[in-house]
């Protein structure tokens with residue numbers, strides 16, 4: 021728990037300024053794109069014809085976004101006549117002159133013939149390599165957030181929505197995918213021509229082109245309009261594809277029902293590509309998915325592609341049909357898509373899974389807030405839009421929607437959401453449109469709610485206590501807000517329900533919380549045996565119970581809400597007394613929900629107490645692999661031979677890749693003499709996405725054994741599985757932290773990785789560089805910060821460089837003693853506060 025002591029970095033980086041989006045001079049009615057990709061040359065020949073309509077004033081000049089495109093010809097086309105247009109290319113823009121100007125409300129068709137050669141972004145060519153000879157050559161695009169301009173000229177901003185036609189010419193035998201309906205597929209000599217048409221206007225960041233020897237699998241029809249569902253995989257991955265995408269049609273039915281709006285497009289395709297730089301991208305009607313989500317039967321034991329599939333499918337409504345007007349409102353895309361993942365989980369697996377999904381969102385968001393920065397969800401202070409695609413946008417956004425569901429109640433919430441979708445379908449949206457739809461559908465004015473949870477940064481940290489006074493027969497529930505409160509950051513204001521049960525009776529009260537310290541006194545004619553604070557787990561807060569062991573034990577066994585049980589388990593782990601220990605042990609036998617036990621395992625392990633060690637060893641072979649995984653991870657807190665023996669058994673015998681990986685990682689932490697050989701052997705495994713090997717890498721790093729370095733460094737190199745590489749990069753930094761003499765070698769390896777062609781590897785290497793905090797990284801980080809094509813790499817490099825410089829200037833710099841350093845800083849801060857308060861008085 022360090023979020024009050026941590027010095028929050030400001031979200032806005034140097035050079036960030038408020039972003040308001042461009043003016044609108046024309047409306048683009050249609051983009052007609054004709055593309056011929058060339059695999060060998062890694063280039064694309066394109067003809068992009070834009071139909072522009074002038075608004076209320078004549079247009080004599082227009083600057084299209086076009087980065088690194090070689091423009092060969094620009095002309096105005098009418099019927100079959102083409103008239104050349106004067107144009108210039110400068111600073112990522114194609115400036116076109118119109119003489120005479122386009123008259124108000126008149127349309128002009130502008131045709132641009134161009135070539136994109138070895139593009140830096142937007143268009144990616146995958147080729148077989150010595151390390152991966154079986155991967156066939158294919159090509160894919162990634163246009164979000166502003167990379168469409170790297171593969172065709174356009175007005176590349178989400179407020180510009182247009183109809184599109186995409187014609188793709190590929191060698192015979194190759195498949196090609198574009199947005200919308202397939203309207204033509206014809207063979208010509210050596211080529212096949214695919215033509216796709218997207219009638220409902222959409223933004224350029226949603227445009228796609230994928231081509232390669234993909235296999236088409238028709239996966240039935242779904243929804244009111246019997247939409248055909250397809251997925252595409254490279255040859256040999258059909259069964260893995262079914263495992264990954266098999267639930268798509270069921271999801272589509274659920275989302276139609278919840279949004280009250282039928283799936284808007286004529287078909288839905290998912291195509292799995294190699295080396296994808298995101299998990300998935302919701303290109304309109306034609307989602308691109310990473311092929312890393314394709315998985316075998318063993319992975320399917322405790323891995324599901326459903327969250328990814330549901331997320332991208334939900335975007336077809338939230339993002340594609342209703343598109344954020346400016347990136348600052350991108351939570352209307354991402355927060356909703358993340359929330360809908362949980363909604364699918366609820367429909368498929370039940371309420372417990374839904375609630376735990378939201379709880380995990382909250383956990384993720386809290387971690388970012390405590391370790392990185394704070395910002396409001398709606399925020400326009402950035403340099404690149406991609407910077408705000410963080411856990412505030414996705415996970416906090418989803419948690420806000422869950423809270424809204426509690427605020428409005430089930431029927432009103434869905435009614436409001438359906439109204440929001442119906443009235444804004446096809447349009448651009450801002451947060452105010454959601455507020456208005458809620459108001460129109462329910463009469464509720466939620467401007468205050470949005471001001472607090474969406475436009476204000478931070479969250480409440482609540483401590484909840486319960487005291488029973490048997491003489492007065494009054495239960496007193498106190499709620500303390502522990503976050504920093506001052507004039508600029510007042511206490512949060514919200515309503516919360518509290519349920520008190522005992523003696524076969526039940527009492528529910530609603531409390532209004534608005535002050536730092538609130539007391540709710542409830543007169544009862546029974547002693548409460550079970551207290552449920554916020555029984556729906558709606559409030560977006562970090563809640564700690566201080567109930568006492570008896571009431572928390574009752575909550576762990578009796579609260580039907582999994583979040584209540586998790587909070588109770590955390591209090592019990594901290595308590596560690598006999599009642600607490602018995603209650604936790606009982607839970608591992610009786611609790612039906614894996615998420616509660618996973619959290620209980622983490623909380624118990626964090627205490628490092630002998631009782632916790634016993635409990636975890638006994639639970640290590642739990643029937644649910646996700647419980648076993650958490651238990652194995654938690655055992656990493658103990659360093660002894662018995663724990664190592666138990667972990668060695670699980671590492672070799674468990675069926676689940678993830679359980680084995682967790683056991684290997686913890687085995688390294690035990691520093692047991694047997695560990696190194698086992699880890700080195702496991703590093704040679706070849707499992708799905710390098711999962712087991714990645715566990716071995718973490719274990720090797722934690723072993724602090726210098727012999728690990730060449731193994732970990734080897735796993736970082738290109739040619740190894742991309743997921744394994746990323747894990748190994750983190751491990752390399754950790755190893756160097758623990759093994760000071762290896763530092764220089766690690767710095768050298770990481771410096772090379774900072775220039776890797778795979779941006780996900782680069783991002784991981786930046787994180788590792790920041791962790792090591794070595795000033796030798798600074799020249800490369802500074803270069804990435806200004807020159808990298810990918811906005812994520814640029815952002816992360818700046819953040820890392822700032823932290824490395826800051827730490828270098830810190831008064832105390834003791835390697836390997838970061839915690840002490842933070843404590844010292846905290847001391848300093850407190851002292852400073854004391855001096856200031858003395859000065860005031």
Ligand SMILES: [Zn+2]
Pocket residue numbers: 331335353354357
């Ligand atoms: Zn998304």
